[in-house]
Amino acid sequence: MAANLKIFQASQVTDFQDWSRDVAGNMERTLESLLPASNTAPTRLHDAMRYATLGGGKRVRPMLAFAAGLISNADPERVRIVASAVEIIHAYSLVHDDLPCMDDDVLRRGKPTCHVEFDEATALLAGDALQALAFELIANFKLADSAETQIKMQQLFARACGSGGMAGGQAIDLANVGKQITLPELEFMHILKTGALIRASVLLGAYCGTALSEADLAQLDRYGKRVGLAFQVVDDILDCESNTEKLGKTVGKDQDANKPTYVSLMGLAPAKQFATELLQDALDALSGFGDRAERLHQLAEFIVRRQH
């Protein structure tokens, strides 16, 4: 029985790795085809957009969209578009976040950051154009059974990107540098900065399929919120514990920059405990979905247990 259970778990894990590789491969091919070609003008801008988006990243947000799509039996052709849109927004946010006037970072995903590889102006414009491209995608493709639902998806998506979402979170992050802030203030920042787009990934994936009840959507949103926060807590833990080579980005930056983190505010062990609690709550939110939520379940575990 114990042996059987182990095999079952092992097979589950292998299975998840295969699945996540599939998603990452699908994403790479999809993004490759959706991004403007390198040989069309303006070529340098398009090169920078491709450089910032292709060939790297954990593709966590696309995985969340695909996994949530399984809840509503969504057409993968639709999900790959919303997943691309979300990933493109994520890529643009990293490009702008790495700029000298922001985090001034030179290394990202094991490669020189966009403004180092190209130049600041090109990186700025590549980020701007990527944001527009993401919105173009969710307007250009049919993503829901009705145009009304698609417009609802666009509303949710735009809100997640703006001053009440990701961009707002980055502004608060910036304002927090060197400040004494409380845990609720840190949480508010992260709920906007990374949480908004992660929640959007989950909901947008789900919206690509058959209509879900308000109650189901609320549980998915609860899952997305917990996973988004757990993602950040784990990021802080890894930034404290890992090394630059493994993480593919400069490590210890947060501490150097005197940025408040879950580790600096709670301590390492309580931060780990908090991540575990968030994981449990995320999994609880899935309890009503049965087998359809298997990938979301595995993803939450992956996000909290990852080593980079």
Place this chain on the structure above:
Amino acid sequence: MAANLKIFQASQVTDFQDWSRDVAGNMERTLESLLPASNTAPTRLHDAMRYATLGGGKRVRPMLAFAAGLISNADPERVRIVASAVEIIHAYSLVHDDLPCMDDDVLRRGKPTCHVEFDEATALLAGDALQALAFELIANFKLADSAETQIKMQQLFARACGSGGMAGGQAIDLANVGKQITLPELEFMHILKTGALIRASVLLGAYCGTALSEADLAQLDRYGKRVGLAFQVVDDILDCESNTEKLGKTVGKDQDANKPTYVSLMGLAPAKQFATELLQDALDALSGFGDRAERLHQLAEFIVRRQH
């Protein structure tokens, strides 16, 4: 007869001034209410977004949207949303364009530029959040009789903002600095950089009303293209002839920056002649619309004849 004609013209001019003041006033109130409030978090970001958008600008793009809306008998409640979205994109583009890594400008609309008044990171994020807000607006409000038409408007809008539109034009503009380029190359840059959003303003305003024929839309697009180009030619002429106080932005920058302009490539008199030809072609495009095109007609004249 001659006297009557003069009175008629004078009354037309006064009438246009009243109308454009009305549009500007409507825009200011609308933007004021659509932008996130100064007292909601993140307040500094919201202040910067408001600073960059409110209290200035010629509001040419909103005027084009309102004037084009008259062609299709559009509901002004819809037009003011698309006009706001377009103006917000314009405002964000100026904020990013003025950044040190781009044009490095300190004066805009007679005020310190956004990064001078706030700081570079805040200006960067304010631009990013403004772009997201514009897309949120065209998703949040009902702008067309059918959701399908609204999605078509979103496609057109996003394309005008991205690497095949405004952001792409800025990238080409940047790449052109110090280079010998041809007139067609200069035109290609401007058709993207300012032309795309101006054309979008016209078409979006028209789409807010009753459906127009493809032929009518094509004429409106021809009008938008000519007016967009004329706008830039006149900008170059003014940058060469005017003074900083009158223009409210640093003058002679283009020449200082060794940027190719219509004046530098054609000479002053031929550039003026070219602007007049573009104006005539824009007016010709309106010939089938009769009285409904009166405001578009006046606007084209205004754009070419303006002194700042």
